[in-house]
Amino acid sequence: MSDLRRFLSLLGARAGSLLLGVLASVVIARALPPDGRGTYYMAVAVAAAATALGHLSVEQAQTAQWADPRLRPALAANGLPLGLGIGTASAALALLLAHLATDTARLPGPWLLVTACAGVPLATAVLYTNNTALLGSRPHLAGRAALAGSAAQCGTLLALGATGRLTVHAVVACWLLAPAVHLLVLAVAERRAAPGRPSLPLARATCGKGLRLHPGSAASYLLLRSDLFVLNTLAGPHAVGLYTLAVTLAEFARLAVGVLWQSSLSGQFAESVTDPAAHTARTTRLMLALALASALTTSLLAALLVRPVYGPAYADCAALVALLAPGVALLAAGRSLATHLVRAGGTRHTVGPAVGALALNTALNLLLVPRFGATGCALASTVSYTALALAQARLFVRLTGTPWRHLLPGAAELAGPLRRRVRHPAG
Helix, strand or coil: CCHHHHHHHHHHHHHHHHHHHHHHHHHHHHHCCHHHHHHHHHHHHHHHHHHHHHCCCHHHHHHHHCCCHHHHHHHHHHHHHHHHHHHHHHHHHHHHHHHHHHHHHCCCCHHHHHHHHCCHHHHHHHHHHHHHHHHCCCHHHHHHHHHHHHHHHHHHHHHHHHCCCCCHHHHHHHHHHHHHHHHHHHHHHHHHHCCCCCCHHHHHHHHHHHHHHHHHHHHHHHHHHHHHHHHHHHHCHHHHHHHHHHHHHHHHHHHHHHHHHHHHHHHHHCCCCCCHHHHHHHHHHHHHHHHHHHHHHHHHHHHHHHHHHHCHHHCCHHHHHHHHHHHHHHHHHCHHHHHHHHHHHCHHHHHHHHHHHHHHHHHHHHHHHHHHCHHHHHHHHHHHHHHHHHHHHHHHHHHHCCCHHHHCCCHHHHHCHHHCCCCCCCC
């Protein structure tokens, strides 16, 4: 498969998944008021937090270990059992902590949380197996699996919505279908594409390396999602319902950027790439050009479509999308730089920027949310996302000696970023 066909195939799958996600959000918004959406999303947020804080950064360790071709078959084979085992432990711990903090944090009821946390082992296994598929030059498999999961979730939501049975608990149960189907499709495809046997010694080494990288990964996740818990505590589920819809729509700003990163990821580890820093800089220029275009397009579409599609109860989301989209896009544009930093220095170059951005985000949320609600939350997110992207770029420039101007898109990238191709071997 050529570079361009690989990119377009993955872009189509990711766009399809995101569009199905938006359709699902429309169905949910029409069936549930902002308070109901906020309750559903907080249950899912607990499960997502358990996944992100409990996955031990195994996927980053996989990325670092992938440079040794001898380890690749076992790394791919270890993904499924490691994900299910670590995810189960994470879910159990999350439920215990949620039980202790239910009243203080205004969390949903226990059965709703149990249902949501059933997806933690599935989501963790998806994370690991998806990563090895991308590293192994098989992004099309990852894209198709994600599309299948989104289709299963959206189809079930539509069926329940049409029959008037779409409750908060039903929406959470439907959320489980996406990682379940995604994992099933991906695991079967990966078993055929990259057969290998699990290795317990390698699994221990991967977990150990991941643990050393995990503070930075955990801080990065908290940067993206801890604001939901602050917003829920200080402003309530209504504000969470509005804000989370805005987050869903703002994800469009990173669609093409994320696909470009995924399709070029294996090239950062290819033996044929003689200058990884130059490869990373070239990819970053293209990603930044796409980020600028995507943020503008997403904001304009939200301004035009939110009220007629989601209804007047969600009209304020358009302004939130305009605040979020630039930060979301810029953070996505820094993914290639972050991957290079993981390979070059591990924890030395990943933990500090993430922790600093998280501290900034937390301080801004505590300052702005009590006064401005969801608007303050969106503003805090964009400022801290931008700060993290700039910190990653500064570290990359310092480590590689690459001039700053080589990270900025020129006329060629701005005129047509999709006409340029990132060179990496076809798999």
